[in-house]
Amino acid sequence: MTVLEELVEWSQDRPAWQRDALRRLVLNGDLSDDDIRTLAEPQDIVPLKKEHVPERVAAAAPVSMRR
Numbered sequence: 001m002t003v004l005e006e007l008v009e010w011s012q013d014r015p016a017w018q019r020d021a022l023r024r025l026v027l028n029g030d031l032s033d034d035d036i037r038t039l040a041e042p043q044d045i046v047p048l049k050k051e052h053v054p055e056r057v058a059a060a061a062p063v064s065m066r067r
Contacts, residue, residue, distance in 0.1 A: 002053070004026060004053040004054070005050070005053060007022065007026075007048070007053075008048055008049065008050050008052075008053055011047070011048050016042065016045045016047055017039050017042045017045060019045075019047030019048045020039060020042065020045045020046055020047055020048070021035070021039055022047075022048040023046055023047060023048035023049075023052050024039075026048060026052055026053060027052060
């Protein structure tokens, strides 16, 4: 299971607005001012679901801690 898949699973018990914020973060990488305004007055909530998570994430350089 990938980290994003674990995030989807973890988010199931979160409030709908938080799940919508997570979906926006997964899809866009950040929250715009419009996103924040929309989340403050939620009307059309679209919670994070497995369909929003990419199946494979592009390989990145390995991370190592030196200190």
